[in-house]
Amino acid sequence: MxxxxxxxxxxxxxxxxxxxxxxxxxxxxxxxxxxxxxxxxxxxxxxxxxxxxxxxxxxxxxxxxxxxxxxxxxxxxxxxxxxxxxxxxxxxxxxxxxxxxxxxxxxxxxxxxxxxxxxxxxxxxxxxxxxxxxxxxxxxxxxxxxxxxxxxxxxxxxxxxxxxxxxxHEDSIIIKKSINLIGIGESQLEMDIKDLINSEPSVMIATFAKEGETEIKIIGKGNNEELIKDKVYNIINILQNRFHKYIYGFDNIPIEVVVFNILRERKLKIGFCESCTSGLISSRFGRIPGVSEVFDRAIVSYSNNSKIEELSVESSTLEEFGAVSEKTAIEMANGLRIKSNLDITLSVTGIAGPNGATENKPIGLVYLGISSKEKTISIKCNFSGNRETIQNKTTTRAFAELRNFLLNKSLT
CATH class of the missing domain: 3.40.980.10 (MoaB/Mog-like domain)
Structure with missing residues (x-):
């Protein structure tokens, strides 16, 4: 209909x-x-x-x-x-x-x-x-x-x-599932599943783009519940095999909740230090009920002085590489973890716009840093959009990278 x-x-x-x-x-x-x-x-x-x-x-x-x-x-x-x-x-x-x-x-x-x-x-x-x-x-x-x-x-x-x-509501049996992904765009996703979209008349497959993530919705419809269920889950298995490195959850569970569940299961404490996202990462994480079990603290460090005083970033690093750099992101994450004695920390520094860009550092350039007692990594990202969009995409990507870090995976 x-x-x-x-x-x-x-x-x-x-x-x-x-x-x-x-x-x-x-x-x-x-x-x-x-x-x-x-x-x-x-x-x-x-x-x-x-x-x-x-x-x-x-x-x-x-x-x-x-x-x-x-x-x-x-x-x-x-x-x-x-x-x-x-x-x-x-x-x-x-x-x-x-x-x-x-x-x-x-x-x-x-x-x-x-x-x-x-x-x-x-x-x-x-x-x-x-x-x-x-x-x-x-x-x-x-x-x-x-x-x-x-x-x-x-x-x-x-x-x-x-x-x-x-x-x-028709008498037909409806079975619906969603697969949530980060790190692959909707256009590429659609190209990669074209062979599946019309392969099964009783199953509808659609893709949706959100800021920084995508969703595949699978809806099966028919009169035989077991048959419809088999068809839906067969498609889900195919999609999992194709996109396992991008899939973070099912049925629209927020990525920050996925991260929270991993941290809680492992009894780990986390802290955030944010520059260009202005506390957005901490805000999204802080909305989760029971988050105090794992969330220790957050610092918004916009100025260079705050990075030096609160996060122990070396002044020489800022002078040589600038606030938006891989080295600064690493020192921010390390500084917060060591100073606060936390299990894991995440830092973010970037240019959300509309001002602040240079020839070598365009609007949308963001560096993430993740530090644990075992290792510290940095991730370079380039996002498009206005200031709010870049902040939202950065926040979503930050949680995705945290999840992958905890699971020893990579989006790249």
Whole structure:
């Protein structure tokens, strides 16, 4: 089945509100084996909404709209869809009483325009909104499923999970897995799995890029659970053999959690000293529940003086090689480990931009240092993007290199 998501609202098309609905719904649909082919955003304009709806009816099997179910004049989703389908809007007394009850519980009188929310398309059913006044609507007509959801994200998400998924989930058995990788780009990844993508009709394989990492999603769909499971895990085994040096986990476990689990299992204490990432590595690590078992300390050392005073970096190193250098990264990691008597330390120094680049040291140049009592290594990285992107990519790569260091592996 082909799904289409239409987000309705001038606040979205003008950029005043971030459209998170399409991402959320598409992800949830994919989890149950339904692919979303189209995303459309349209403002609160009757004719434009009608035109978009008519196009969707021609090309999609499941049409999900968000927004336009409120009580005001510019909330017109139901009216426009009813017009497109030549259906009447009928007033539902039970829903009217339910909406009025919400206001009564708040010791308020229901405004007359809220009665509009008690109308539904003939042949449709209401979707319960347990935290708002705008009910959703579900309509099945001419082999199409049309779903109208409210705009507020908390209302939409709750309604989608509780009311929509049970109505569109097919009887087929769905088995889904994700493989998470760092160190290989999406374009290369797709080239390397082209032979698998269409090899098995009952299994869908898709790749996704994130900042500094990639994901392979495998979704099997069918009526025989054992057969589907065998097919999915056969593909996973092939992918593991091909990309074992890049795979760090499954089912979207964060890379920092993988590192935390290894450190906790081995009863090791870690510390970070960061320059260009400004504490981002420490922040991501510090969000993990129970991290105090392994996380001892972190230092943000931007200036050369702080590197000398806090991390025992030699002034001669900074003068000869500069703050962004392999030798500085090594001395930072060594200095923190020795000074703090830790089992393992990670340092990062680089140029996140937009300023600070030289002819030999471009924006995106980053050095990582990892030190243990047994050995110290450095890793040179070159990242593209703006300052925030470079910091995020650096942080992800840092955790990947930590994992590989602990497991005696290498990304290069």
């Amino acid at each position: 082909i799904a289409e998501i239409i987000t309705i609202g001038t606040e979205i098309t003008t950029g005043s509100t971030l459209n998170t609905h399409s991402k959320y719904i598409s992800s949830k649909l994919l989890d149950i084996g339904i692919e979303t082919y189209y995303h459309t955003s349209v403002d609160d304009h009757r004719e434009r909404v009608k035109n978009i709806m008519n196009i969707a009816l021609q090309r999609s099997d499941i049409i999900i709209t968000t927004g336009g179910l409120g009580p005001t004049d510019d909330d017109m989703t139901k009216e426009v869809i009813a017009e497109s389908l030549n259906l009447k809007l009928v007033r539902d007394k039970d829903m009217e009483q339910s909406i009025e009850g919400i206001f009564n519980r708040l010791d308020k009188s229901m405004p007359s325009n809220n009665i509009k929310q008690a109308f539904k398309l003939e042949g449709s059913e209401f979707l319960n909104n347990s935290i708002g006044t705008a009910p959703g609507i579900f309509l099945s007509k001419d082999n199409k499923k049309i779903i109208m959801l409210p705009g507020p994200p908390n209302e939409m998400e709750l309604m989608f999970n509780n009311e929509v998924i049970p109505r569109i």
